[in-house]
Amino acid sequence: MSFDIRKIVRPHIVNLKPYSSARDEFDPTEKEYVYLDANENPFPNGVNRYPDPQQRNLKKVLGHRLGVGTEQLLLGNGSDEILDLIFRAFCTPNTDRIITMPPTYGMYKVLAEINCITLDEVSLSDDFQLVTKDIIKRISPQTKAIFLCSPNNPSGNSFRAEDIQKLLESFSGIVVVDEAYIDFAPQESWVSQLSTYPNLIVTQTLSKAYGMAGIRLGICVASKDIISILHKIKPPYNINSLTQERAIEELSNSKKYIAQVQLLLEERKRLEVQLQSTSFVDVVYPSDANFLLVRVDDAAKRYHQLVKEGVVVRNRSNQQGCAECLRFSVGTAEENKKLISILNRLS
């Protein structure tokens, strides 16, 4: 495998001159300046100024946490925006292709459709693992990216490290590892492998373990070269100032999140045991995430029964390999108790 970023990036983006914002052209320093450069309202209210387009302070905190330099980070309005930037940087509409492995996160397919990219799907095995031999067979000269979600949504399992490694080594395009649920998994993040694999992009998010789905902050970690390309095409002020401030504030209290993740893992275990002894549950799939995929006797029936009782779960039955499956997010101890008592009452 030889990875040459110039062969992968869309040609017009190589020479693209990105939009240069007022805050890009003038770097704020300690000195008190009078800012008359961005047509902002000058009266202070906490948000009257444009946010830092480079998110320097937040990137320092995240870089420290992830053990990478800030030049290896790109932030997005949720990881969904990052996934879209990856399509727009590397995949030429009506020409290029990507590979995904269903059942998996639905956004890859939607983004492929929005960007007019052909989607080649290679099913996961019955135990939701990668079938690397089949994936490698599907790679064509037009294949620009492979999207892996590990731990995978909706199945909950992590993929075997040796399979991901095999793909990184056999494919000369981009391999995206979506680690939205990595904080719940025993495996190490692929961030530690970035110096070995120049074609690797890892995405993470503050939406799940960090409890900040509402502020929309996705994290992309990759080589300096890949990050600088994505930076060229990102909207200049994609991370608003409230998000930047709140993320820095919350990340300074990491003890709280470590404790919450620990609690959710204990709750997942408890929920797993109790679901296994529920009369209409056939299979509880092993999970490295904050949810459980569960095969029941009749998913539509059980889904509606639960809604009637005031509990909303996700019916994943229409996903490949997930017939009659419901996906349960792990709630608080109290919420899970309520769920279990309802499940025990249903017949």
Ligand SMILES: *Cc1c(COP(=O)(O)O)cnc(C)c1O
């Ligand atoms: C929830 C989820 C995301 C979305 O993350 P945001 O940062 O909230 O956009 C990405 N990937 C997977 C697999 C998810 O389940």
